[in-house]
Amino acid sequence: MELWFSENHTENARMSIKVSRHLYGAQSEFQRIDIFDSPEFGRFLVLDGVMMMTEKDEFAYHEMMVHVPMAINPGIQSVLIIGAGDGGVVRELARYPGITRMDMVEIDPQVVTVCKEYLPQTAGALDDSRLTIYYQDGLKFIRKAQDAYDLIIVDSTDPFGPGEGLFTKEFYGNCYNGLRENGICVNQLGSPYYANDAAAMARAYGKLKGAFPIASAYQAHIPTYPSGHWLFGFGSKTLASATDDIDDWNTLGIKTHYYNTRLHRGAFALPNYVTEMLNNA
Amino acid sequence: MNIKLQQRAPIMEALENMKDKRIVPFDVPGHKRGKGSPELTAFLGEKAMSLDVNSMKSLDFLGHPVSVIKEAEEIAADAFGAAQAFLMVSGTTSSVIAMIMSACKAGDKILLTRNVHKSVLTGLILSGAIPCYIDPGLQPDLGISMGMKLQDIEQAMDANPDAVAILLNNPTYYGICSNLPAVVKMAHARNMLVLVDEAHGTHFSFGRGLPISAMAAGADMAAVSMHKSGGSLTQSSFLLLGVKPNAAYVRQIINLIQTTSASYLLMSSLDISRKNLALNGVEIFETVGKMAAYAREEINQIGGFYAFGAEIINGDSIYDFDATKLSVNTLKTGLAGREVYDILRDEYDIQIEMGDIGNFLAYVSVGDRMKDIERLCSALSEIYRLHRRNPQGMLDYEYIHPIVSCSPQEAFYAEKQLVSLENSVSRVSVELVMCYPPGIPIIAPGEQVTKSAIDYIRYAKAKGCTLTGTQNEAVEQLYVLL
Numbered sequence: 001m002e003l004w005f006s007e008n009h010t011e012n013a014r015m016s017i018k019v020s021r022h023l024y025g026a027q028s029e030f031q032r033i034d035i036f037d038s039p040e041f042g043r044f045l046v047l048d049g050v051m052m053m054t055e056k057d058e059f060a061y062h063e064m065m066v067h068v069p070m071a072i073n074p075g076i077q078s079v080l081i082i083g084a085g086d087g088g089v090v091r092e093l094a095r096y097p098g099i100t101r102m103d104m105v106e107i108d109p110q111v112v113t114v115c116k117e118y119l120p121q122t123a124g125a126l127d128d129s130r131l132t133i134y135y136q137d138g139l140k141f142i143r144k145a146q147d148a149y150d151l152i153i154v155d156s157t158d159p160f161g162p163g164e165g166l167f168t169k170e171f172y173g174n175c176y177n178g179l180r181e182n183g184i185c186v187n188q189l190g191s192p193y194y195a196n197d198a199a200a201m202a203r204a205y206g207k208l209k210g211a212f213p214i215a216s217a218y219q220a221h222i223p224t225y226p227s228g229h230w231l232f233g234f235g236s237k238t239l240a241s242a243t244d245d246i247d248d249w250n251t252l253g254i255k256t257h258y259y260n261t262r263l264h265r266g267a268f269a270l271p272n273y274v275t276e277m278l279n280n281a
Numbered sequence: 282m283n284i285k286l287q288q289r290a291p292i293m294e295a296l297e298n299m300k301d302k303r304i305v306p307f308d309v310p311g312h313k314r315g316k317g318s319p320e321l322t323a324f325l326g327e328k329a330m331s332l333d334v335n336s337m338k339s340l341d342f343l344g345h346p347v348s349v350i351k352e353a354e355e356i357a358a359d360a361f362g363a364a365q366a367f368l369m370v371s372g373t374t375s376s377v378i379a380m381i382m383s384a385c386k387a388g389d390k391i392l393l394t395r396n397v398h399k400s401v402l403t404g405l406i407l408s409g410a411i412p413c414y415i416d417p418g419l420q421p422d423l424g425i426s427m428g429m430k431l432q433d434i435e436q437a438m439d440a441n442p443d444a445v446a447i448l449l450n451n452p453t454y455y456g457i458c459s460n461l462p463a464v465v466k467m468a469h470a471r472n473m474l475v476l477v478d479e480a481h482g483t484h485f486s487f488g489r490g491l492p493i494s495a496m497a498a499g500a501d502m503a504a505v506s507m508h509k510s511g512g513s514l515t516q517s518s519f520l521l522l523g524v525k526p527n528a529a530y531v532r533q534i535i536n537l538i539q540t541t542s543a544s545y546l547l548m549s550s551l552d553i554s555r556k557n558l559a560l561n562g563v564e565i566f567e568t569v570g571k572m573a574a575y576a577r578e579e580i581n582q583i584g585g586f587y588a589f590g591a592e593i594i595n596g597d598s599i600y601d602f603d604a605t606k607l608s609v610n611t612l613k614t615g616l617a618g619r620e621v622y623d624i625l626r627d628e629y630d631i632q633i634e635m636g637d638i639g640n641f642l643a644y645v646s647v648g649d650r651m652k653d654i655e656r657l658c659s660a661l662s663e664i665y666r667l668h669r670r671n672p673q674g675m676l677d678y679e680y681i682h683p684i685v686s687c688s689p690q691e692a693f694y695a696e697k698q699l700v701s702l703e704n705s706v707s708r709v710s711v712e713l714v715m716c717y718p719p720g721i722p723i724i725a726p727g728e729q730v731t732k733s734a735i736d737y738i739r740y741a742k743a744k745g746c747t748l749t750g751t752q753n754e755a756v757e758q759l760y761v762l763l
Contacts, residue, residue, distance in 0.1 A: 139655040140579075143662050165652050169629055170659035177666055 005036055005044075007051050009226040010194050015051075017041055017224070023118055028110035030162040035118045041224060043119055045086055047111070047157060053086055055121055057223050060258045061188075062088035062122075064220040064232060064267070067259040069151050069184045070096060071249035072239050076150040077101065080178065082138040082166060084155035085111035087123035093153075094125040095254050102131040103149075105141045107162050139165040145178035152179060154187035158200075167204050172211035172235070185235040189217060192274045193227035201231060206281035208233040216241045217278055218267035220258070231274070241268050283359050287559035291352040292552040295340050296332055296545060302339075309335050309542070334545055343368060343543035344536050353552045360559045361486045361505070362496045363521035365528040370547045371539050373480045374400035376504030376520040378407060378538055380476045381448070383502065383531045385410035387690065390444040392437050395683050396426040397450050398478060399720045399750075402689055402713055406726060407538075409690040413441045414683050418598055423589060423610045424639040427598035428459030431467070438471055446474040446501075452482045452492060454635070454642060454719050456606030457599050461498035474525070475499070480506040483519075484605060487562025488570070492601035501525050507551055510569075510605065510646060511558055514550040565647045569605045572654055573645045576607050579658040585614035585665050607643040609661075611636075615670030617744040621661075624668060629660040635718030638741065639675070681737065684729040686762075692727035697760040699753070702738065705730045708761035713750040716741050722750070730759070 006016040017038050024035040034046040042055030053061065066089055070076060078101045081089050085106040093099055106112055112133065115123040126133070134141055142152075152175050157163040165171060166187075175185045189204050191197040209215040212235030222230045234241050242265045249261055270278070306313050315322035315330025322330045336342040341350035350368065357366035369376045377400040385391050387409025393401065394417040405412055415437045417426040429449065438444065447468050452458045461477070468475045477495035479485070483505050485494035495503035503521040507513040520535070522528055558565070577588035587610040591602045611618045622636025634644040643657060686692075686709045697711045707729060714724040714734075723741075724734050738756070742748060748756040 137652060137655050139652070139659050143579075143655075143659045144582075162652075165656055165659075168656060168659075170656060170663045173663035173666065174659055177663075 005038070005046065005051075007049065010196065013194070015224070015226075017044070017054075024114055026110070026114075028108050030108045033108075033110060033114055035114060044224070045115065045119060050158060051224055052157070053088065053122065054224050055119065058086075058088050058122055060220050060222050061230070062092050063256050063259040064218070065089055065153055065155065065186055065188065066092035067249070067254070067256060068218060068232070068234070068241075068264055068267070069153075069186050071246040071261060071264055072236075072241065072243070073150065073182060073184060074098065074248060074252070075182075076184075078149045078180075079103070079151045079153065080105070080142070080145065080149045082142070082152065082154045082156065083163060084153070086115045086119060087112075087126040089153055089155050090128060090131055091122065091125040094128045094130070096252075100130060102128065103134065104131060105134045105136060105138045107135065107137055109135045137165065138163075139168070139171050139174070142171065142174040142178050145174075147180055148178055150180055150183055152183070152185045154185065156188060167200075167207065169207045169210060172207045175235075176211045176237070179237060181237060182239055183237050184239060185212065185233075187233045187235075189231040189233045191225060191227045191229055192231055192277060193229055197226055198277060202277050202281040205231075205233050205278055208235045209281060212236055214238070214240065216268055217270065217274075219270060219274075220267065231270075234268075282362070282559060284560070286356050286359055287556060289352075289356060290549075290552045290556045291349040291356070292340075292545065292549045295349040296334075296549055299334065299337075299339055300331065304337075306334070308337070329546060332545055332549065335542060340545065343370070343539070343548065344541055350548065353548070357519060357551070357555050358521070360555050361494070361519070361521050363503075364524045365522040365531075367520040367522075367532070367535055368543075368548050368551050369518040369520050369535070369539070370516060370543045372516050373478075373504050373506040373518040374398075374403065375535070375539055376518045377401055377478055377480075378404040379520055379531065379535045380502045380504055381405065381410060382408045382537070383526060383534045384446040384474045384476055388688075389446075390441050391446045391448060392434070392441060392444050392473070393448040394426070394429060394450060395681075396453065396721050397448065398480065399713065399715055399717075399722055401448065401478065402722055402725050405689040406693045407690070409688055411688045412685060412725075413437060413444060414685065416682065420593060420599065423587075423593070424612065425455050425457070425608075425610075426453060428453070428457050428600055429464065430598045431460060431463055434464060435467060438467060438473070442471065444473055446476055448476040448478065450478045451495065452479075452485075452603045452606070454481060455608040455640065456481070456603035457593075458492040458601035458603065460597065460600040461493055461495065461500065465499040469499070474501040476501065477503040479503045481509060481606075482603065483507055483509060483511040484558075484562070484566045484569075485603075487558040488566030488605075489563050490570075491566065491605070492603055496521055496523065499523065502531075507554060509644075511554050512647070513554040514547050517547040517551045519551065566605060569645055569647055569649075572649055572651065573605050573607045575651075576643070576645065576654050576658060579654075580609060580661055583658070583662045583665050585669055586611060586661060587613065605645060607645050608640055609643070610640050612639045612675050613672050614665055614668075615672040615675065616664070616668060617675070619741075619744050619746050620668075621664060623745055624664050625657075625660055629656075629663075631657055631660055633657075637716060637719055637746070638744065681723070681731060681734050683725065684731070685727055686729055687727045689726040692762060696763045698763050699758050699760055701758055702735055702756070705759040705761050706732050706735060711760040711762060712752065714738060714748060714756060714759070715750050716746040717749050724759070730761070
């Protein structure tokens with residue numbers, strides 16, 4: 001008997017991964033949580049039937065969300081992470097000794113518990129002493145923060161479901177208000193390729209662009225996400241997305257699997273059709 | 282309330298039986314259970330279309346109910362603690378009109394506050410009753426009308442001992458309640474009927490710890506917007522009677538103004554939502570109250586905005602407050618309530634119930650989710666951060682004392698002349714002018730137009746309020762008596 005996990009990327013296209021074991025499955029207060037093991041991608045986390053991350057390719061996603069802003073402003077000390085219950089963003093951030101405070105706001109405590117148990121490779125840094133986890137609505141938390149963070153990383157799920165409040169104009173306005181003078185906000189925008197994803201991507205980018213004076217987007221290649229082509233939003237109060245100074249990052253000696261400063265510059269060079277979508281967003 | 286009785290929904294049951302029998306329709310509606318209007322059926326859904334049927338023996342007839350509608354009305358009366366309940370399908374507007382026409386004949390006096398819904402004026406025009414207004418007074422910090430002061434009511438009753446009825450707006454749009462039991466006592470001692478526009482208070486009959494409902498207070502008639510806090514379909518409503526009015530006569534009045542092709546979608550929605558409130562109302566309105574209380578607390582931390590609550594109760598003109606209402610004063614943000622209403626919709630994709638000069642109302646119901654409440658609070662914090670202005674120059678409220686020159690009916694049908702707004706001052710208006718929402722007339726037929734009313738209209742226009750009511754679409758010209 002063969003067991004396959006399939007996710008519809010559109011009505012007419014789907015991706016399937018052969019599953020060796022279903023390790024966990026439960027309905028939390030907020031969503032359906034599943035963990036599978038697979039020969040091709042190792043263990044992977046699925047929320048409400050949508051692939052969140054696999055052990056094999058999560059490095060690309062998490063490294064790009066963290067090292068891009070960290071290279072732009074190595075002085076970052078205080079970081080707010082919204083979502084990211086799997087711990088991947090925290091793992092990458094924890095590698096910077098200059099970071100003194102990480103606040104993570106995750107709506108669903110069950111995601112954190114499950115990831116700690118089944119995905120230790122990704123969730124391993126969730127016990128870092130600099131980290132405080134707040135289990136509440138991200139929109140509520142950020143509304144109360146003012147001038148408090150150097151970096152906000154928004155690792156949200158879909159625009160529909162528990163994370164939908166994170167795709168709103170008020171959320172990005174609150175993020176701007178929660179950042180210090182040189183603050184940076186990075187969010188995951190999704191894929192620009194399939195029509196429905198592209199429309200959601202453009203909406204989310206439009207909200208970021210509306211809130212920050214400097215806004216751009218950068219890309220990464222993540223095989224298990226729809227179309228494999230993934231975008232991140234970069235919003236900033238004062239700092240540009242890539243300058244000569246980012247090369248200083250190399251002196252930190254942080255060993256990465258995906259990120260490097262040459263790629264950092266290149267990641268902001270987007271295909272023409274994507275640039276057009278972003279300009280119109 | 283008889284809980285066993287409340288578990289029934291006779292109209293829903295009758296519709297289900299009708300479907301089981303697979304009756305062949307050679308009657309209206311001509312779409313024949315949706316098959317004749319495929320696009321409409323695809324849009325609204327087959328199920329809804331198959332229930333859009335006409336009166337027939339097994340489904341009863343709203344104009345003269347003898348079976349399932351009669352039962353549904355009896356069960357509704359039991360739920361609301363009324364002697365009689367009527368299912369209404371032309372909005373609470375029709376319930377209000379029916380109350381006034383049942384209580385007043387042409388030339389009869391009726392006591393009321395001026396801050397009533399437009400439908401009350403319609404009732405006055407149709408019945409020919411003469412309004413005697415009682416000044417509701419304004420809450421000075423908020424600029425909103427309060428309830429009626431007992432002393433003012435007594436004065437008005439003494440001055441108009443021949444008045445046949447008093448009409449109260451309870452609760453107001455913003456949730457303010459008058460001392461209903463005391464008003465009922467005073468009115469009944471003078472042989473006056475008590476009519477209550479309870480459009481915004483359906484839940485009073487079902488929740489705990491809420492202000493007293495009209496029927497519980499002993500009122501004679503109440504118009505209840507089941508489609509507001511009660512969960513039925515838009516346009517469906519209840520008219521409730523106490524023991525005193527003649528129910529058969531009220532039915533005749535209703536039949537003067539209501540359709541003979543009453544929608545079974547609307548009627549079954551009344552039936553099913555009444556059942557839901559009777560069985561689950563306590564929990565439902567506890568949840569709504571908690572959400573509204575949470576939102577008030579959060580909004581009051583933003584700065585500028587004031588989401589008011591029970592603290593405004595003063596024992597008389599604000600005798601009680603409906604804590605399920607999320608009413609927010611905007612004056613200290615330098616923004617009109619209407620401006621906040623517009624920004625929320627245009628920039629944040631949030632539609633609220635209404636905004637006027639100094640306040641807005643966000644309608645909270647059992648259908649809301651906490652994350653949507655968070656969105657509203659966050660959007661308001663952003664509006665405060667990005668749009669707040671110096672609050673100086675915000676309109677200072679003044680109650681516009683109406684000068685009634687003749688009955689609204691007389692004015693409406695009189696010989697008239699069209700003049701510009703500015704030239705209408707001191708003339709007697711034939712038309713009604715109001716902002717919608719909230720739909721409370723600024724000028725009513727039969728009233729002398731004042732300079733302050735015109736100033737108010739100009740200010741409301743400048744703040745983006747939608748003014749309606751006149752034949753002149755732009756509300757720049759007004760018909761006045763010759």
